[in-house]
Amino acid sequence: MPTTALIADDEPLLREHLASHLARAWPELQLVGQARNGREAVAMFEELQPQVVFLDVHMPGLNGIEAARSIGRRAHIVFVTAYEQYAVQAFEQGAVDYLVKPFQEARLADTVQRLRERLARPAPEMGPLLDELAAALRERAGTAAPAHAAAAPRWLQWIKASVGPTLRLIPVDEVQYLRSDEKYTLVAWQGGDALIRRSIRELVEELDPDCFVQIHRSVIVNLRHVQQVVRSGNDTADVLLKGRPERLPVSRSYLHVFRQM
């Protein structure tokens, strides 16, 4: 009975490429299916029960590692990845094979050789290896794209708010102040006003305290947009904003915010 295999990759050209190379390097191998994503791969595996599964690590929906977890020890897994660096160590420790795209024919021949030897034995336990791979993948997501990771924003960056019929993403830098009543919070930003359903108490925890300070039980102001603080008698003050007519009251208990200025 010939050995059966499944290929999962979201890029059709690469699926075909691997399939045609396998046909040459391992003529007896019977390719039973080609999946376009992790979910499909798992479904096809359950249906066709192939002995070998080639899994692209990066796939939409369910990625290769998640798919491998679901397949478990029921098949021999070969991971296929375009990005060697992050995972090589994890791969080398494990009893699982991997191919780096674009792959070389000789490397594929090695893989075929190894798979033939291993098929006689049960597939290895992959749990710890998969944990390690998943961690490496997460780490890569954090370091490989500096534009996104450069100091992973600790504070809220965008506030999602309905403005008329559209849902808008308001950059918090442009937010001038937030004022809440019982049910809603008014977001006043450079482009207008919007209402959101979150309380001041929640928001103040998520906003960068270097910029956003609470000046009243129901008001948070962005210091970058403060033009002037006018002290009035009776231990209170008003905050004037750049480019806005409103005066925001600073209540007595929050006056210390401006004491040192």
Next chain:
Amino acid sequence: MLPPDTAPPMPTPAAGSAGLLGGLTGRSVAMAVALAVVVAALLNPLFMPPFPVVLGRTLFLAMVLLLAFHAAGRLPVHRLPGWMPRWLLQLLAIVLAAPLATACIYLLYAGGNVLALFDNPGVVAGFSWIAGTGLVLGLVLALGALFRERDAQARNLALQFALERETLKRQAADARLALLQSQVEPHFLFNTLANVQALVESGSPRAGPVLQTLTEYLRAAMPGLRDAQPTLGDELARVRAYLSLMEMRMPDRLRWQVQADPALAGLRFPPMALLTLVENAVRHGIDPSEEGGEVQVLATARPDGGLQLTVQDSGVGMDGAGSAPTVDGAASSPPAGGTGLANLRARLQAMYGDAARLTLTEPHPHGLRAEIRLPPPDARSGVTPLP
């Protein structure tokens, strides 16, 4: 408590007078004492009483004037009538305080007997000398102090603006660097090369054109190989190259169209501004979706002569791109690509100030729509149509 790059609010009246009070304890008191001594020494020959008495009078007057000046400065502005600025009040305080304080000195001296004072021509002359000198010197010093205060405020403001500009510049430089580093991502490069290899090995006629597209894209995206005067046409070429490479990689999941008014191709354009949005759309909108979607890029002239650019995708949207699902109207956690977008905004801000805008909205039923609005060429410095 302010971070270094935050513009502190303008000095409040209270804060301003606190600064003056700081001066009161140090320099200004010393200066007033010194002047009082000098004036006393100069006036001494005119006076009958001994030097210490004259000195006492001038010192007392100097201190009263100083206090009057600062006290007037401490009054909150909104208590004053609208027509009276604070500096005028401070000068008036001096004008009033000089004769009144001198009168006090002499009343004390005459035991409260006003008539006795006027009978003595020597005393009247002394009064006039002390009050007059105090008035003149007091006014001169007050004006000086006021000018210094205004100067300090202006310097403060100028420093603030310089700081803000520096911050923006730094942010723009950071953003550019981050862009350069992230541009040719190994993951993208090797996956694309794997596809090219597949085309070559299968003898596909598409291999040549695809390789050429990759070369074009790399030439444009490589650090150091940027054209000095990038135009919207260049940027659109980059965008098309990127999208056709991604289409080769995911033909069943990515559809795209780029529509641009050909007349706009010659406009100068910040490099990578549009490409960043397009890459975001593919990477965070289309790629995580099993069904994929469409990316539409639109460049049009605005009625005011400015530029309107739209990148819309029908992908998973911000919620799908790695952040927790949120209810309607709730603030979402930082979405994937949030910092990339923040960088782009910083660059636009540095180049055009408030005249440029980047807005994000979520179209129905899902996806993300990013719009860049640039001001007309004449309104933005350094960005003019090429001849």
